[in-house]
Amino acid sequence: MILFDQVSKRYKGGNEALSQVNFHLHQGEMAFLTGHSGAGKSTLLKLIALIERASTGNVIIGGKNLNKVSRHTLPYLRRNMGIIFQDYQLLYDRTVFDNVALPLIISGFSSREVKKRVHAALDKVGLLRFEKKYPITLSGGEQQRVSIARAVVNKPALLLADEPTGNLDPELSREIMNLFMAFNQVGVTVLIATHDIPLINQLNKRIIQLSHGQLLAEGES
Amino acid sequence: MVKSNATEVSSVQLRQLKPSFSSRFKEFFVRHLQVFFYSLGLLSRTPFSTLMTASALGIALALPTGLYVILDHASQLSGDINSINQISLFMKKGLSEANIQTIKKKLESYPEITQVKHVNRDAALQEFQDNSGFGDALKALKDNPLPDLLIVYPSITHNNPQQINALLGELKKIKQVALVQLDIQWLQRLYAILHIGQRGVLIIGFLLALGVLLIVGNTIRLAIENRRSEIVVMKLIGGTNSFIRRPFLYTGFWYGLLGSFIAILLVNISLIIINDPLAHLSSLYDSNLFSLGLMGVNISATLLLSGCFLGLLGARLAVGKHLKDIEPK
Incomplete structure (x- = not known):
């Protein structure tokens, strides 16, 4: 599903955020991406989401080499991924329903389909009763669940999350991780960047560690 | 490794959730309509600033119009005057009435003349x-210092400048005529002024159209800029440029x-304000030619179309330039 082949990323100004990274995340797999601040976790996710491009090497997502993706086809590729952020990235002038509906509207679903799927997604994250509320009136954990609903509403094969529990207390964090586990159980490939080591140690999933832009052998610490 | 992987993933891609073609085709129009009114709704949320901008555009469009x-x-008026050209023949003194x-x-009896009026010198x-x-x-x-006067009205079919000039030549040959006077110079001057005016309207119209583009842009x-974060989110969840562009264009x-x-x-308000004093001035000239009325349907429609076009164009230029700069980081 995700294949990194000798990938390096050097930002303008010289510092190398990733160097010679190789890894393979299979379809249906779930993994955590950890490492100290500045280890390159966010850069790695940005390469997958096409927010940044690799300086050298190949990133292959769903069989597509991202080096060959043009600006024009980039949006269609992003529709295959659900992306979740530490700061939720919700639109605060729209209701919960409208926020979650956005990916479906972009893809051109009919209003009836949109309603059905948004309700299903909100039901999965347990927020169906909040559909007419505005995100600002919700707690942090609830807002993050809205953003997860938005990420999964068009049933992407791949879920990416960058510090999804960064702003949440341990109990809420655990709830959010359980949601990701549930999606993984129905076949979605999940990659989560986090430094909540105690939490992920309980979950018994693959852990990919980065240090100074390089991949540590798995199982090492 | 890459190859074996590719087969694994292409099956994943087939499972990717996509609306049917007919659904997308139909939704395309439905969404356009929605965005059409959604953008109007956004404008009505800030009625004051919307009205300010629209008024600036209105003034810019009103001036050349x-x-x-x-x-x-x-120019229609001068056309009317043109058709009632008259030529004054001042006769030599000492001619008898019969003469x-x-x-x-x-x-x-001339075919190019419809009517001749005699103004008797004593009566004058x-x-x-x-x-x-x-x-x-x-x-x-x-x-009596006044001469006899014959006023000649050329026929409408002999009304263009060359024909009038030919007629003038004929009239000057009559030996009893002292002076032939055609008040055509002021008309030529009026035409020249109108011509300058038309060029002026073109220039002002062009400049103010540019102004409209800049205001809208x-x-x-x-x-x-206000909706930067929204645009970033749209791009992150796979919104195409044309999708993101749409509300701004509308x-x-x-x-x-x-x-x-x-x-x-x-x-129209300006025309109403001008109309009364203009009618008064007109009556002083014993004429009811000067009346502006309201804007015609044709020019109103042209104005509406060009206004919408300029608005769209200004938005397109601004969106094309600024949307590229906004990318998720």
């Missing part, structure tokens, strides 16, 4: 004494439409 309307009327009548008859003097206020001064004169640039369209309506309102 108003000038055009006035010029348009003026003048013969010339009059002869002129009336009498009228002048009655009306000019120089009555007593004129009585002191021994002789700047307004849209601010709207894009916003530009609405501004153009509102601005045009305001311009039509402004021009």
Whole structure:
């Protein structure tokens, strides 16, 4: 599903955020991406989401080499991924329903389909009763669940999350991780960047560690 | 490794959730309609600033339109005057009444002349004494200083400048005629002024159209800036450029439409204000030619169309320039 082949990323100004990274995340797999601040976790996710491009090497997502993706086809590729952020990235002038509906509207679903799927997604994250509320009136954990609903509403094969529990207390964090586990159980490939080591140690999933832009052998610490 | 992986994933891609073609086709129009009204809704949320911008556009559009309307009327007016050209023949002194009548008859037989009017020199003097206020001064004169006058009206079919000039040549050959006078110079001057006016309207229209583009462009640039985070989110969840562009384009369209309506309102109000004094002036000239009326349907429609077009174009230019700069980081 995700294949990194000798990938390096050097930002303008010289510092190398990733160097010679190789890894393979299979379809249906779930993994955590950890490492100290500045280890390159966010850069790695940005390469997958096409927010940044690799300086050298190949990133292959769903069989597509991202080096060959043009600006024009980039949006269609992003529709295959659900992306979740530490700061939720919700639109605060729209209701919960409208926020979650956005990916479906972009893809051109009919209003009836949109309603059905948004309700299903909100039901999965347990927020169906909040559909007419505005995100600002919700707690942090609830807002993050809205953003997860938005990420999964068009049933992407791949879920990416960058510090999804960064702003949440341990109990809420655990709830959010359980949601990701549930999606993984129905076949979605999940990659989560986090430094909540105690939490992920309980979950018994693959852990990919980065240090100074390089991949540590798995199982090492 | 890459190859074996590719087969694994292509099966994943087939499972990717996509709406059917017919659904996307139908939704395309439904969404357009929704965005069309959604952008109007956004504008109505900030009625004051919307009205300010639309008024600026309205004034910019009203100026060239108003000038055009006035010029348009003026050139129609000069057309009317043109068709009632008249040529004055001042006769030599000492001609008998019968002599003048013969010339009059002869002129009336010309195909290029519809009518000839004789103003008798005695009658003219009498009228002048009655009306000019120089009555007593004129009585002191021994002789009537005024000549007999024949007023010649060319026919409508012989009305263009060359034909009039040919006729003038003919009339000058008549030996009893002292002076042929055609008041065509002021008409030529009026035409020249109108011509300059038309060029002026073109220049002002061009500059103010540019102004409209800049106003709309700047307004849209601010709207894009205000909604930067929204645009980033749209791009992150796979919104195409055309999808993100759409509400801004419609916003530009609405501004153009509102601005045009305001311009039509402004021009018509101005015409109403001018009409009364103009009618008065006109009555002083014993004429009812000077009347502007309201804007015609054609020019109103043209104004609406060009307003909407300029709004769309301004928005498109601004969006094309500024949307590229906003990328998720």
